[in-house]
Amino acid sequence: MAESSRTITPVPTVTGLLREIRPWQWYKQGVMFLGIVFSKNLLDLDAWINLLVGVAAFTAIAGAAYIFNDINDLEEDQKHPEKRHRPIASGQVSVPVGAAFGLLLAAIGFGAAYSLGPLFLGVLLAYLSQNVLYSLYLKRIVFVDVLIVAIGFVLRAIAGVVAIDVYLSPWLIVSTFLLALVLALGKRRHELEITTDPGETRRVLGAYSENDVDQLLVMTMSTLLMAYSLYTFFRTNSAMMVTLPLAFFGVFRYHHLVHTTGIAGQPKYLLTDGPSIANLLLWIGLVVAVLYDLPSVAIEVIR
Structure with a gap:
C-alpha cells in the first residue's frame, strides 16, 4: 500500500x-x-x-x-x-x-x-x-x-571559449585551474571538520589531515595570486594591474572564511557574503572598464 x-x-x-x-x-x-x-x-x-x-x-x-x-x-x-x-x-x-x-x-x-x-x-x-x-x-x-574537480572547471572555461570560437588563452586555463583547486581544497577541509570518522563518510578523506590541507591551500592561493599578477603584468593592458588589490582581497577573504565559518563546505554561500559580493562586482566592473577602454569611450561621448 x-x-x-x-x-x-x-x-x-x-x-x-x-x-x-x-x-x-x-x-x-x-x-x-x-x-x-x-x-x-x-x-x-x-x-x-x-x-x-x-x-x-x-x-x-x-x-x-x-x-x-x-x-x-x-x-x-x-x-x-x-x-x-x-x-x-x-x-x-x-x-x-x-x-x-x-x-x-x-x-x-x-x-x-x-x-x-x-x-x-x-x-x-x-x-x-x-x-x-x-x-x-x-x-x-x-x-x-581535488585535481579532477579543478579540471572540471577548466573544461567549463574551455567550453565557453570554444562555443564562441575565440582564442584560448593559457592564462585563462591556469587561473581557472588554480581558483577551482582552492575551492576544492577548502571543501575538503570543511568535510574533515564536520565528520568524526572521515574515512567512513568518504574513503579518501582518511588520507587527508587539516594541517595538510591548510598547507596546500596556502600554496595554491599563493600560486593563484602570482599567476594572476603575471597575467596583468605581461599579457594584457597594464592598467589591469588596478584589479590586483581586489584579487588579493578576494583570496584573503576566502581564506578567512574557510577558517572561521562553514562556508567552504558549499562555495555557493560565497554569493551570500557581502564583502565577497562587493569585491567581485568591483573586480568585474574594473576588468570591463579596462579591457573595453570605457574611460576613453566616455571621453569621446562627452566630446
Missing part, C-alpha cells in the same frame, strides 16, 4: 529530481562567461546566443553526471552527515527513475552541444568522461580527487 501511495504522488519525485540536478551548483557555469569577457565580445549577439546554448548543454550534462554519481555512491552517501539527505540517498527518488532522468538530460545536453560543432561536443564528452572516472575510481585517490 505504501508503494502504491508513492506512485500516485509524483510531486515529491519531481522536486527530488530537481534537487538531484543541483540548481544551486549552476553558478559553476559562470566560468564559461570568462571567454566572452576577456575576448572583448560582450557586445556580439551571435556570440551570446552560442554561449547560452553552450551553458544550457553543459548544465544538462552536469545534471546527468550528478545523478550518475549519486547512484554510484548510494551506500556511501547514506553514511554521510549531509549527503544522506540527497534525493536518491534518502529514497525520495528511486534509482530507476533517477537513471532514466539522467539519460534524458544527457540526450538533451549532447543534442545542444552538437549544434555548436564537434569541438564543443568533444569538450563536453571529456567532461562527462572525467566525471564518470571520478565517480568510479579517481575520487578514491588522495590529491587526484
Whole structure:
C-alpha cells in the first residue's frame, strides 16, 4: 500500500529530481562567461546566443553526471552527515527513475552541444568522461580527487571559449585551474571538520589531515595570486594591474572564511557574503572598464 501511495504522488519525485540536478551548483557555469569577457565580445549577439546554448548543454550534462554519481555512491552517501539527505540517498527518488532522468538530460545536453560543432561536443564528452572516472575510481585517490574537480572547471572555461570560437588563452586555463583547486581544497577541509570518522563518510578523506590541507591551500592561493599578477603584468593592458588589490582581497577573504565559518563546505554561500559580493562586482566592473577602454569611450561621448 505504501508503494502504491508513492506512485500516485509524483510531486515529491519531481522536486527530488530537481534537487538531484543541483540548481544551486549552476553558478559553476559562470566560468564559461570568462571567454566572452576577456575576448572583448560582450557586445556580439551571435556570440551570446552560442554561449547560452553552450551553458544550457553543459548544465544538462552536469545534471546527468550528478545523478550518475549519486547512484554510484548510494551506500556511501547514506553514511554521510549531509549527503544522506540527497534525493536518491534518502529514497525520495528511486534509482530507476533517477537513471532514466539522467539519460534524458544527457540526450538533451549532447543534442545542444552538437549544434555548436564537434569541438564543443568533444569538450563536453571529456567532461562527462572525467566525471564518470571520478565517480568510479579517481575520487578514491588522495590529491587526484581535488585535481579532477579543478579540471572540471577548466573544461567549463574551455567550453565557453570554444562555443564562441575565440582564442584560448593559457592564462585563462591556469587561473581557472588554480581558483577551482582552492575551492576544492577548502571543501575538503570543511568535510574533515564536520565528520568524526572521515574515512567512513568518504574513503579518501582518511588520507587527508587539516594541517595538510591548510598547507596546500596556502600554496595554491599563493600560486593563484602570482599567476594572476603575471597575467596583468605581461599579457594584457597594464592598467589591469588596478584589479590586483581586489584579487588579493578576494583570496584573503576566502581564506578567512574557510577558517572561521562553514562556508567552504558549499562555495555557493560565497554569493551570500557581502564583502565577497562587493569585491567581485568591483573586480568585474574594473576588468570591463579596462579591457573595453570605457574611460576613453566616455571621453569621446562627452566630446
